[in-house]
Amino acid sequence: MQTTTLDVRGMTCGHCKMSVEGALNTLEGVSIVEVDLGTGKVNVTYDESKVTLEKMQEAVEDQGYDVA
Numbered sequence: 001m002q003t004t005t006l007d008v009r010g011m012t013c014g015h016c017k018m019s020v021e022g023a024l025n026t027l028e029g030v031s032i033v034e035v036d037l038g039t040g041k042v043n044v045t046y047d048e049s050k051v052t053l054e055k056m057q058e059a060v061e062d063q064g065y066d067v068a
């Protein structure tokens, strides 16, 4: 298990938080997602043999947010 912090831009409310959490949680290999709306930091605990950083980034971007 690996932990990373994504710097997500554009989240403004609880709905945004849920969209990002939902998108990441549906990826196979992602186990824990913690979104901090105030800072835009998203802590993700994942299995590096099942999911890549690129995949997670894409999933967030597909929801309409930018990953710095």
Ligand SMILES: [Cu+2]
Pocket: 011, 012, 013, 014, 015, 016, 017
């Ligand atoms: Cu929102």
